[in-house]
Each structure stands twice: as structure tokens, then as C-alpha cells.
Amino acid sequence: MEDTRLSLREIASRAAAQAERDAIRLALHATRGNKSAAARLLSTDYKTLHLKVKQYGIPTGQFREY
Amino acid sequence: MNEARVLLVDDDPALLEALPEALRLRMSALTVDTADSAAAALDRIADRDYDAVVTDIKMPGMDGLELLAKLRTRRPDTPTLMITGHGEHDLVVHALRAGAYDFIQKPIDRDYFVASLCRAIETRALTRRCKEQQLALERHLTDLEAIVEERTRELRQTSKVIESPFRWMMGPSGQMEQVVRQIKQVAESPLSVLVEGETGTGKELVARAIHQLSARREQPFVAVDCGAIPDTLIESELFGYEKGAFTGAHQRREGQFQLAEGGSLFLDEILNLPLPTQAKLLRALQERQVQPLGSKKPGRVDVRIIAASNVPLEQEVRAGRFRQDVYYRVNEFRITLPPLRERDDILHLANEFLPEAGTELGRPCRKISEAAAQVLLRYQWPGNVRELRNVIRRAMLLASDVIEPEHLSVLPVDPCPAAALRGGLAPIDSSLKEIADAAAADAERQAIRRVLQATKGNKSEAARLLRTDYKTLHLKMKQYAIPAGQFRQ
Numbered sequence: 118m119e120d121t122r123l124s125l126r127e128i129a130s131r132a133a134a135q136a137e138r139d140a141i142r143l144a145l146h147a148t149r150g151n152k153s154a155a156a157r158l159l160s161t162d163y164k165t166l167h168l169k170v171k172q173y174g175i176p177t178g179q180f181r182e183y
Numbered sequence: 184m185n186e187a188r189v190l191l192v193d194d195d196p197a198l199l200e201a202l203p204e205a206l207r208l209r210m211s212a213l214t215v216d217t218a219d220s221a222a223a224a225l226d227r228i229a230d231r232d233y234d235a236v237v238t239d240i241k242m243p244g245m246d247g248l249e250l251l252a253k254l255r256t257r258r259p260d261t262p263t264l265m266i267t268g269h270g271e272h273d274l275v276v277h278a279l280r281a282g283a284y285d286f287i288q289k290p291i292d293r294d295y296f297v298a299s300l301c302r303a304i305e306t307r308a309l310t311r312r313c314k315e316q317q318l319a320l321e322r323h324l325t326d327l328e329a330i331v332e333e334r335t336r337e338l339r340q341t342s343k344v345i346e347s348p349f350r351w352m353m354g355p356s357g358q359m360e361q362v363v364r365q366i367k368q369v370a371e372s373p374l375s376v377l378v379e380g381e382t383g384t385g386k387e388l389v390a391r392a393i394h395q396l397s398a399r400r401e402q403p404f405v406a407v408d409c410g411a412i413p414d415t416l417i418e419s420e421l422f423g424y425e426k427g428a429f430t431g432a433h434q435r436r437e438g439q440f441q442l443a444e445g446g447s448l449f450l451d452e453i454l455n456l457p458l459p460t461q462a463k464l465l466r467a468l469q470e471r472q473v474q475p476l477g478s479k480k481p482g483r484v485d486v487r488i489i490a491a492s493n494v495p496l497e498q499e500v501r502a503g504r505f506r507q508d509v510y511y512r513v514n515e516f517r518i519t520l521p522p523l524r525e526r527d528d529i530l531h532l533a534n535e536f537l538p539e540a541g542t543e544l545g546r547p548c549r550k551i552s553e554a555a556a557q558v559l560l561r562y563q564w565p566g567n568v569r570e571l572r573n574v575i576r577r578a579m580l581l582a583s584d585v586i587e588p589e590h591l592s593v594l595p596v597d598p599c600p601a602a603a604l605r606g607g608l609a610p611i612d613s614s615l616k617e618i619a620d621a622a623a624a625d626a627e628r629q630a631i632r633r634v635l636q637a638t639k640g641n642k643s644e645a646a647r648l649l650r651t652d653y654k655t656l657h658l659k660m661k662q663y664a665i666p667a668g669q670f671r672q
Contacts, residue, residue: 124650125627125659132626133619140618160614169615 138173141166150180187304188214188231192224192238192250193266202291209297221245221253228258235303237264237287240274248278255282260310262303266291359528362389362518369516370396375468375488377513379495380520382666383569386491387451389518393489394447402446407439410452410667411657413643417460419476422467428477440473443486453490453513454499454668461506468512488513494668504671523564523571530556532568536575544579551586558588566664573662581617628663631656640670 123131140159148154156166170177189206193199196219203215216233218224221242228236236254240247247265254263262284267275275286284306285299369376370393378386387406394404412420419428423438439448450456456464467473468488474481490513492499499505523529533551541547551559555578564570578590630649638644646656660667 125630125656126651128630128649129623129627133623136622137615137619140615159618161616165615 134173137169138175141169141173141175145170145175145177145180148180150177152177186212186214187234188216189235189237189300189304190216190218190224190227190231190233192218192221192236192242192247194219194239194242198239205293206297206300209293210301221247221250224250225253225257228254228261232258233261234307235262235264235284235300237266237300239266240271240278241268248274248281251278251281251283260307260314262307264299264303359521359526362520365516365518366392367396369393369518371398372516373487374515375490375513376515377496377517378489378491378520379517380491380493381522381565381567382493382661382664383567384520384522385568386493386520387449389520390447390449390451390489390491394449394487397447397487399446399487403443404447404449405439405443406449406451408451408657410455410642411654413653414457414460417456418463421460422463422473422475424476425478428475432477435475438473438475440467440484440486441475441482443484445485447487447489450488450490450513452493454492454494454496454505458506461509465506465509465512468509493666523567524562529559529564529571532571533559533575536572537579540572540576540579544576546579549579549582549584549586552588554588555586555591558591570664624663627659628665631659631663631665635660635665635667635670638670640667642667 141155144155144158145152148158152166152170153163156163159166187210191199191202193202199217199219203217206215207213216227216231218227221238222245224236224238227233236258238247238250251263251265254261263282265275265278265283265286266289267278267286268289278286284303287296287299366389376390376393378389380386390406391404394400407421409417419432419436419438421438421440423436423441424432426432426435463474467484470481471484472481473484496505496510496514500507500510523532526532530551533556537549537551541549559571559574566573574591575586578586581590631645634645634648635642638648642656642660643653646653649656659665
């Protein structure tokens with residue numbers, strides 16, 4: 118059981134991070150890399166989204182090509 | 184001043200003749216009645232309440248002093264003036280001590296007599312007015328008291344409707360009627376009650392209702408979640424301990440049994456009691472005595488036991504996990520709560536929770552859409568009424584006006600926000616934070632279930648594996664409606 122080596126708190130925060138990353142990618146995809154629009158879609162502010170994009174190392178450039 | 188009426192008592196006919204005339208000349212609006220003996224005077228005062236009485240002291244038969252004494256008891260408010268002979272000082276002192284208003288010496292100084300009589304009449308009028316006002320005040324007070332009493336009764340009636348312990352139990356179809364009937368039946372009796380029902384079906388509400396409807400309602404209701412207390416602490420928690428009973432017992436502490444004295448003790452998740460504790464509980468139930476840890480002699484307790492279990496306790500007795508004798512003791516009367524999925528009042532309850540959540544979250548009351556209602560009806564509700572309440576509360580936060588299926592994101596019949604995103608739909612009402620929270624909750628729920636499976640329902644062990652504390656794990660299990668019992672087999 119891989120996960121039991123993690124604490125309950127770690128399990129929760131990892132799952133939260135994973136979901137955030139997925140949601141941000143999808144939102145950026147939907148808005149063709151427009152971070153302001155993506156932030157609006159996710160009911161968060163531009164600054165938070167910008168920080169998270171950086172934190173998760175999501176390259177925004179790739180979405181603009183579609 | 185209204186027309187005053189005085190009574191003149193004397194055995195001397197000449198005086199009875201002359202004095203009234205003289206008084207009438209000097210005082211306007213005065214009626215003077217006469218009596219030629221004390222006995223005749225008593226007849227008169229029986230018929231009429233005089234403003235003042237004037238009496239000679241020396242009379243044959245009953246004398247003036249005796250008359251005074253009778254007047255003081257029969258008409259205590261009527262001032263009495265005594266007529267005395269010259270130099271009868273002893274009599275004067277005697278009369279004044281006996282409550283005479285004034286004394287008039289013979290030969291009568293008419294000016295003084297009139298002045299004294301006027302004062303007497305005035306005093307009498309004042310006393311009467313005071314009494315009338317007092318009476319009026321008292322009447323007024325009585326009226327006010329009656330009004331207050333009535334208002335209080337009305338208020339109590341209203342709040343009884345609002346705070347009725349049955350409000351959340353009753354659907355329009357009355358499916359819970361049987362339960363309510365049982366609660367009413369058993370409340371007044373001294374029987375121990377066992378409440379069985381899945382997690383979140385309202386077992387504690389039932390216990391509180393029983394307490395509220397019992398004669399013990401003014402006494403404490405103490406609830407103990409037997410699952411929330413580690414095995415090592417449960418006995419000191421229940422029965423208390425003496426100073427120095429164990430390391431760290433710096434001072435004596437009362438147990439929940441003692442705290443519930445005279446009232447009701449609710450033992451929630453009683454199945455979690457370790458077997459040795461069950462033995463001690465049995466003694467408490469049989470002998471109505473509990474012995475705090477480290478104490479030499481047991482103390483008497485008068486406590487009504489209401490126990491709850493989320494699995495049928497009888498089945499646990501057969502499996503050897505619960506003592507039969509304890510089971511018999513707590514199961515003097517049993518109330519079984521149906522799971523929410525078997526109830527036909529899900530929507531009624533949901534609508535009950537709407538305004539409640541609205542007040543709590545400071546949002547106006549909203550509606551539940553037809554589509555969302557269908558989702559609520561299809562869901563299995565493992566966490567029962569408590570889960571429904573939480574779902575409504577959460578939906579209220581997410582919805583802007585009407586609760587739609589997508590606001591019921593915790594329910595598996597509905598695509599969760601992340602899945603909706605993945606499915607290529609435009610991102611919906613859920614914010615980044617809510618998506619993260621939902622994912623975290625999901626992961627926690629799965630991890631807890633998995634670890635409980637591995638530890639066969641041992642919560643202490645599961646908490647250790649998840650590197651969290653027992654209490655947190657217990658709370659989360661409650662929050663996610665994960666019953667420990669199902670992992671035990």
C-alpha cells in the first residue's frame with residue numbers, strides 16, 4: 118500500500134494539488150492560454166493563478182498554439 | 184370633602200341632644216348619629232362604616248374602653264375620640280395606648296373638639312384613599328401578572344413548535360410517526376433505551392427528545408461518544424477518578440456518570456466500549472453504583488441510560504463482540520431509525536434544511552430545482568440525514584440562486600467538477616479552491632476506507648498508519664459517513 122506511507126494530511130494535499138493542476142491546465146486550454154480568462158473561469162484572481170502556474174511549472178505558451 | 188358621618192356615644196341624653204347640634208353649626212356637611220350605650224353603638228358600626236366615633240368613657244354596662252377595644256378589631260381604620268372626666272389621667276393614658284385617636288376633656292372645649300374631629304375625619308379619608316389606591320395597584324399588578332403569564336405561555340408554545348425535537352424527524356407522510364410514538368411512550372418511563380440506526384440517522388436527536396420529554400428534563404443530558412475516546416481513557420471518562428489514581432491524576436475528577444446525576448446519559452456508539460469497560464458498565468446499570476478509578480467505595484448514581492449503535496447490537500452479541508448481559512440492560516426498549524434511502528421524506532427534509540443553512544450562512548433561502556431533486560432522490564445516502572444536511576449546506580454556498588445538480592458535487596451520481604472539466608465542458612460554478620477541496624476530501628475518504636480495511640476497523644491502528652491522531656480520524660469518519668463496523672468482519 119503505497120499511500121499509507123504518506124500521512125492523511127499529505128494524501129489530502131497531494132490530491133488537492135493534482136486536482137488544481139488539472140483544472141488549471143484545462144482552463145488554460147479552454148482560454149488558449151489567457152490567464153485572466155482562466156482565472157475568471159476558476160473564480161480565482163489573476164495573481165493566485167499566476168503563482169500556481171509557476172508553482173506547478175505549467176508552460177502557458179503551449180496553449181496559445183491551438 | 185364628601186359628607187362625613189360620625190357616631191356619638193354617650194349615656195347622657197342631654198349631651199346627645201346638645202352636642203350634635205353644636206357640631207352641625209360649626210362643621211358643614213356633617214351627619215351625626217347617636218347611640219346611648221356601647222351595645223347600641225356596636226349595632227350601628229356593624230351597619231355602617233363611620234368616618235369617626237366619639238365615645239364617653241364612663242358608661243353603665245360596657246364602658247368606653249371596652250367599646251374602643253371592639254372598634255379596634257371590627258373597624259380598625261375608624262379613628263375613635265374618647266370623652267373623659269376632669270383629672271382622669273389614668274383612663275386617658277389607657278385609652279391612648281389602646282389605640283384611641285384623641286381625648287376630649289369635660290367640660291368640652293368645643294373649638295378643640297371640632298378641630299380634633301376634623302383631623303380625625305381627614306385622617307380617615309386619607310387612609311381610605313390610600314387603601315383604594317393600594318387595591319387599584321394590586322388589581323393592576325394582578326392583571327399584569329396574568330398578561331405576562333399568558334404571553335409566556337404563548338411564547339413557550341411557539342418555541343415548542345420551533346424547537347420541537349421532532350421537527351427534523353417528521354416527513355409529511357408520517358413515516359417517522361412510529362418512532363415519534365415510541366419516543367413519547369418510553370420518555371416518561373425509567374427504562375433504558377437502545378437507539379439503533381445507521382450513522383447520521385439522528386440517534387442523538389432521538390436521545391435528546393427522550394430526555395426532553397422525560398421528568399428528568401431539568402437535569403443534565405450528557406452525551407458520550409464511546410468511539411471518540413481511546414480505550415485507555417474510557418473508564419476514567421465514564422466513572423471519574425480520585426486524585427493520584429494514576430500518573431497525571433493531579434486532582435479528583437467526576438466522570439460522565441456523576442455529571443449526568445439525576446438526568447440522562449447518552450452512550451453513543453456503545454459498541455466501541457472495550458469488554459472490561461462493559462463489565463463495569465454492567466455493574467453501574469445493575470447496582471446503580473459507580474466506582475471512580477482509585478476510589479475505595481462506590482457511589483450511588485441515578486442516571487437514565489440511552490445507548491446508540493449504528494449496527495444491530497444483537498448481531499454483535501452473537502458474534503461475541505458485545506456482552507449479552509449489558510445488551511439486555513440497555514435494550515429494555517428499542518427504537519430503530521430507518522436509513523434515509525428508505526424514507527419517503529428526503530425532499531421534505533432537504534427543504535427543511537434550506538432555510539436553516541440560509542440563516543447560518545447568511546444567504547437568502549433558495550429553491551431546489553427539479554433536476555437536483557431527482558439527484559437527491561436517486562442517491563443512496565450512506566451518511567443519511569446528516570449527509571443530506573451537509574450536502575444542502577454545501578450546495579447553498581455554491582449556488583447563486585437555485586440549487587442545480589452541479590451544486591450537489593459531492594454526490595457520485597453527479598459528475599464532480601474536475602470530471603466535468605475533463606469532459607471538456609466549460610468550467611462551471613466551482614472555483615479552483617472548491618475543486619481542490621473536493622479532491623482532497625475524496626482522497627481522504629478513499630485513504631481512510633483503505634486503511635480501515637487493512638486494520639479490520641481498528642481505528643487506533645488506522646490513525647497511526649495515517650500519521651494522524653485518533654480524534655481527527657474519528658471526526659473525518661463521521662464527516663465522510665464511514666462506519667467502522669463494516670470493516671470488522
